[in-house]
């Protein structure tokens with residue numbers, strides 16, 4: 001394992017908001033698959049640690065001119081934020097933009113400050129279709145409901161399974177909202193990330209996330225339940241007691257009337 005990978009795998013323990021999936025973003029940066037990594041930073045100690053790690057490995061880092069504070073948290077635990085001045089008394093955090101050169105990092109900071117999701121999405125390596133879809137979507141907290149396909153839609157590519165992130169914190173693509181559960185750009189990005197993980201000696205991480213992303217999911221009128229891989233073959237969806245302990249996402253009640261599952265016909269999504 002190279003020294004930069006050795007330092008990167010420690011980041012989730014050192015930085016409060018950083019998770020294992022941020023590792024993927026650094027690997028995609030190192031392998032030339034994206035230009036900038038965007039990392040939330042909690043306080044000045046975290047900033048110093050991240051900055052010195054970047055300096056050691058010849059990466060450029062730029063901080064946001066403002067900080068984010070949490071406006072509200074939706075039912076999935078996702079935080080929606082707004083930008084305020086750095087001296088605002090509320091608790092918040094800066095955002096770090098990390099790249100191979102200062103120009104790219106500064107372009108990303110500028111794009112986010114100016115509210116330009118298309119330039120920012122391109123620098124972060126997000127598929128255009130997903131950036132377009134997200135810019136149309138209001139922050140109404142029902143992105144997941146919009147992604148759910150109808151019953152009988154057939155197996156989906158596991159690489160673009162965003163449900164696995166909400167159910168298990170498992171993902172092989174960066175933290176954006178894919179435009180669909182079979183988005184080709186997202187599928188390709190996850191394949192590249194799995195290759196990058198393997199190349200850098202982290203194939204076990206790729207396999208662990210892939211296994212969870214491949215597990216089937218049951219869609220009920222009011223919730224989505226993550227199933228064991230063999231569940232669809234051996235059990236009935238009406239065996240509710242067996243599902244009670246499984247990871248579950250509650251759906252937004254406003255959306256129930258729009259789903260086929262609302263007619264009390266739960267269905268299973270499979271990923272291949």
Ligand SMILES: [Zn+2]
Nearest residue numbers: 129130179183
């Ligand atoms: Zn897309």
